[in-house]
Amino acid sequence: MRLSQFHLRTTKETPADAELASHKLMLRAGMIRKLASGLYSWSPLGLRVLRKVEAIVREEMNRAGAVELLLPTIQPRELWEETGRWEKFGGQLLKITDRKEQHYCYSPTAEEAITDFARQELSSYKQLPVNFYQIQTKFRDEIRPRFGVMRAREFLMKDAYSFHLDDASLVAEYENMKAAYTRIFTRLGLEFRAVQADSGAIGGDASQEFHVIADSGEDALAFSTASDYAANVEAAIAADPAPRPAASQAMHKVATPTQKTCDAVAELLGITLQQTVKSVAAVTAAGQFVLALVRGDHEVNDIKLGKLEGMADYRLANEAEIVAHLGAQPGFLGPVAPQQAIRVIADRDAAALADFVVGANENGFHLAGVNWGRDLPEPEVADIRNVVAGDRARDGGELKLARGIEVGHVFQLGRQYAQALKATVLDENGKAQVMAMGCYGIGVSRIVAAAIEQNHDEAGIIWPESMAPWQVVVCMINPKNDPAVTAAAQDLVTELQAKGLDVALDDRGLRPGSMFADIELIGIPHRVVVSERGLAAGTFEYRSRRASEAENLDREQLLARLG
């Protein structure tokens, strides 16, 4: 590939409306162009990267035994009504009316279409299990499209759907896909984590997300230093706390006239935040008043609390309810001697405290030296808090927090779609059985942006080798149009290509500064300069994108370096 024959168009300007580094750099490198809100054209340069990601995804899906097909982007309303999603999917579903006043949508995902395909194609257990996938354009009508292709409306997605006679087969394929995803993101050269999304209804972890680690990621993740345990902060679980120490203080009331937060109380009393307990008043769907307690340095996790018995759809209590049950106003609440009998749920760490401080249920006062079982009944204990950095993990490691960009999701769907669409096969006994399904998505175009978020510097993008538009660019410096330089550069390109490398020749005739800036901006891993001076010395100037300095290498050294 000669760059003079390739349409390359970089700019120095940082686009005004771009916030994320990846968005800015993709525009500056000329990888994408905005056509309209959330709609991007992929330039030749951008498409090269997109296709490299696509190819790796395809190879690994094939290797994992999945079979590729292609579903229409436009899908009929009737099908989406069979699963109820025509209404339930919400505003992201782009609805379309054709010239005959028939209704369609632009597929944002394809459970309906693939299950329709499967109910026509699959009739016997002998055809199972099977995993169909496609790499196809999707559309989600985001309210606020932003961050370039990171959250575009039209995007490229790999979506796979597996069909099974029984749950065991589904779980096996789910594990197979997790392994395939791990190979995909490893081959892409990205730092990533497989993250528990939510505990599962079918078997084991029924859903995992794959995140590319990047400071700008939208999701907060927790992972252990001792194993591959990783979870969304909302779902992460820390180890049980150390056993509760013995009580050493008598309970006593302290005046805290203006101290309504644990921070303020701790400061007033000269104790650590970890000795205080925060009380959150809630009301269940059945109308029961509940006090949820976490240590002063912790936060209640709504999802965990909501999963406890009777707590589904709980809400925070209003002031009238609080006063009626506790006799005090927010800021001075606690579990000791409420006005009325209440349910008290303590987080494991709050339950493990001795001599702690809580609100006194009396405006302007807290209680100190409080101890469970002595000053108040032992509470109901549960994990109801968000993990924090430094928590001990259940595997003995330490929990670290990081931010991630979700680029993949594997999910045990179960039978909801197959049931709704009556997708059955005959089992060994000739009986119709609703198939179990899994689904497995990868955001192909989002990976391109996520990779840049993880890998860039002031000069531009730093592509992992497997995603780079070219692994090597040979830059030709030849102001005198010396045929020897041209020939040497072309020879080198040919030789490197013969080694299986994806190589371009920069023969655009730019001055070295502009040429090098372009090559750095577009993130080429390896730059080699062929010049008259170098040829005279028998050397090529080589620079790795991640190195701070260039080196002069002879041919043999260069080839060894690029091996």
Next chain:
Amino acid sequence: MRLSQFHLRTTKETPADAELASHKLMLRAGMIRKLASGLYSWSPLGLRVLRKVEAIVREEMNRAGAVELLLPTIQPRELWEETGRWEKFGGQLLKITDRKEQHYCYSPTAEEAITDFARQELSSYKQLPVNFYQIQTKFRDEIRPRFGVMRAREFLMKDAYSFHLDDASLVAEYENMKAAYTRIFTRLGLEFRAVQADSGAIGGDASQEFHVIADSGEDALAFSTASDYAANVEAAIAADPAPRPAASQAMHKVATPTQKTCDAVAELLGITLQQTVKSVAAVTAAGQFVLALVRGDHEVNDIKLGKLEGMADYRLANEAEIVAHLGAQPGFLGPVAPQQAIRVIADRDAAALADFVVGANENGFHLAGVNWGRDLPEPEVADIRNVVAGDRARDGGELKLARGIEVGHVFQLGRQYAQALKATVLDENGKAQVMAMGCYGIGVSRIVAAAIEQNHDEAGIIWPESMAPWQVVVCMINPKNDPAVTAAAQDLVTELQAKGLDVALDDRGLRPGSMFADIELIGIPHRVVVSERGLAAGTFEYRSRRASEAENLDREQLLARLG
């Protein structure tokens, strides 16, 4: 590839709603499944073929120097309004309203989007010429989607757009694309013709269509036996007729009381249809009465007639106008002695007649022995007829007629889109110039159907080698599960793959009859059978899809045959 791991699902039933052979066979082979009117899912088998076509198109476009990019399928109304096509494109344009009440369309073609891209990316003549292409899903809201993927609403198209400073560069790239298309259809193994669509406004033939020849094709084509001349029947031009013979008869009136057609008159008089002249009365947009004359065995070509000076938007005359100008009713009209002065246009072949027969402008009578220049003035002469099979071509060959399926189109667009969207570059003198454009389309998914129309028999599809899902299928007949048969079959597959062939192993365990029927139906070019009996004899059974009989070949013969 093991077919037991591949989702293959053929059916014996011929689908009720399918008319064309390709539609029937694609459904029976399980290549496609209908999702809704004009919307088809491509099964794994179908997608293999589609991807093979796509790959050949891509390779040849790249070889021709075009650069691939990817434009969004959803495009904003504002852009389409800049060229006026938001309204002008008509009902095929699928219009979409998003959640913010903004208007978009699903791209049926991408002149607007690519010109928008170009006006942002291209600023200097130094960047020209450039040819951008994409292989992307398109949508046209056909009133009557039919024939499966032949005329689907959602389809896969390769569309390329070139940009130029001047017309000469456009013409050169147009020729380059014509050559690339010829390579593409040649590599696809299809019988095809490049056909003049219409004469051009810019340079040479400003538009050509590429047609796959097939009896079921929608378009009637004429082509010469002596050169690569080919044209739509409407646009085809025959050679000039032989010079007019000398007059040998006197003009005389003959009674033709009920003979209102040339056929009837010729039968009554015992002459050939070629001695009669048909008169078609027309009125121009300016209100002038015109008599267009063609030989009795020919038909007036509206397009050719409409291109003559003053004839744009002409209409057929009504009876009152005819009677007023000629004094007779239709069936007895002619150019001799009209009531009022009229314009007479004679087709070249009608003008080359001597002693011919025309209506007498008197009800119930014709004139015979009529001669130009003697009995009436010499007419205005032009080519205003459709060619017929057997016409002499201008290159000296014979014109043959065939039917074709349009699968490609190359077009010199000129500057209309660039003008409308103000896509300019600076020329060598720093002056802004509107770019000239070419566009070049290929119906990728339609090619699959067209290939089947051209290549099939009662047993099913007959793929050209380059498009086949697999070139070779090795069928294993192994009812006793003999490991030697399995090993021999697998060895053979490996050996053939090493030769670069795309090979599948049919290890589904079907009975030979069903297995062979499937392999024929899905159109595999080469079938090899490995069986216990064959191994004992040291032979493989080989059958070409086009051969009527199988042959027993030893390994060496087989490998030579498949070389």
